[in-house]
Amino acid sequence: MSIGQIRVNEIFGPTIQGEGALIGQPTVFVRTGGCDYRCSWCDTLHAVDSAYRDDWHPMTPQAILMQIEILSGGKPLMVSLSGGNPAIQPLGSLIELGKREGYRFALETQGSIAKDWFAALDVLTLSPKPPSSGMDTDWQKLAECVEAAGSETQTVLKTVIFDDADYDYAKDLAARYPELPLYLQPGNHTPPSPATADAPIDMPGIMDRMRWLVDKVAGDRWYTPTVLPQLHTLIWGNLRGV
Numbered sequence: 580m581s582i583g584q585i586r587v588n589e590i591f592g593p594t595i596q597g598e599g600a601l602i603g604q605p606t607v608f609v610r611t612g613g614c615d616y617r618c619s620w621c622d623t624l625h626a627v628d629s630a631y632r633d634d635w636h637p638m639t640p641q642a643i644l645m646q647i648e649i650l651s652g653g654k655p656l657m658v659s660l661s662g663g664n665p666a667i668q669p670l671g672s673l674i675e676l677g678k679r680e681g682y683r684f685a686l687e688t689q690g691s692i693a694k695d696w697f698a699a700l701d702v703l704t705l706s707p708k709p710p711s712s713g714m715d716t717d718w719q720k721l722a723e724c725v726e727a728a729g730s731e732t733q734t735v736l737k738t739v740i741f742d743d744a745d746y747d748y749a750k751d752l753a754a755r756y757p758e759l760p761l762y763l764q765p766g767n768h769t770p771p772s773p774a775t776a777d778a779p780i781d782m783p784g785i786m787d788r789m790r791w792l793v794d795k796v797a798g799d800r801w802y803t804p805t806v807l808p809q810l811h812t813l814i815w816g817n818l819r820g821v
């Protein structure tokens with residue numbers, strides 16, 4: 580891979596952003612390959628597990644932008660950068676090139692790696708991982724990500740909740756960053772196998788956790804977070820590429 584190239588797993592859309600602050604908004608996704616984490620319940624292992632690295636292709640920022648332009652019909656929209664951990668990749672020039680053409684950029688990362696080009700994003704979603712993921716949070720790194728984004732980028736927090744320990748983690752996160760909007764997302768217990776494009780989904784389970792989470796938040800009189808399910812999962816289940 581030469582310098583400046585980005586490891587891409589898939590580019591798809593337009594679809595709608597299914598999660599967090601931009602939920603429901605039309606967007607094209609660029610999913611990069613490779614992650615420094617391995618969450619127990621990751622729903623995107625095809626972009627994490629190096630067994631699938633043959634599906635990750637080095638692309639220049641120009642080639643990625645061309646693909647975005649084809650998918651969007653040349654009409655600028657929000658581009659969602661996800662992964663894997665997209666913060667591993669050199670995305671600064673793609674963002675710069677795309678913004679010149681009128682595209683906007685949102686990025687989703689766990690907050691383990693800070694990059695100076697976070698400041699060029701329109702929206703940065705930091706999604707630190709709760710205990711059920713099996714990952715530890717490096718709070719210093721998360722602070723560096725918030726710092727790197729600066730004041731021009733809209734920074735929001737989003738965390739996945741499966742159980743009481745995750746809920747307590749979300750409360751701690753809120754206490755650390757009272758000034759940042761926080762989105763709570765019930766977990767999906769049935770992530771697809773990375774080898775398949777689809778898998779059966781436990782919709783009643785997701786809805787049970789959503790109701791449980793709303794009851795918890797309301798019962799605690801915790802009025803600052805926004806509680807949202809993964810909209811794309813409600814619509815398409817575990818299907819990839821939507």
Ligand SMILES: C[S@@+](CC[C@H](N)C(=O)[O-])C[C@H]1O[C@@H](n2cnc3c(N)ncnc32)[C@H](O)[C@@H]1O
Nearest residue numbers: 620621622623662663664687688689706766767
């Ligand atoms: C696949 S990750 C990719 C970006 C980045 N690595 C991250 O974790 O933020 C995108 C989002 O999906 C969430 N996610 C992954 N697996 C999930 C699951 N089984 N249920 C609910 N959300 C999940 C993550 O927490 C993250 O907010």
Ligand SMILES: Nc1nc2[nH]cc(C(=O)O)c2c(=O)[nH]1
Nearest residue numbers: 594595596597598661811821
């Ligand atoms: N529609 C849709 N919304 C999403 N929001 C976050 C996603 C992700 O996998 O990062 C995702 C995704 O894969 N599809």
Ligand code: SF4
Nearest residue numbers: 614616617618621663
């Ligand atoms: S950090 Fe994100 S992409 Fe990486 S394993 Fe966890 S959920 Fe999956």
Ligand SMILES: [Mg+2]
Nearest residue numbers: 622623661809
């Ligand atoms: Mg996903």
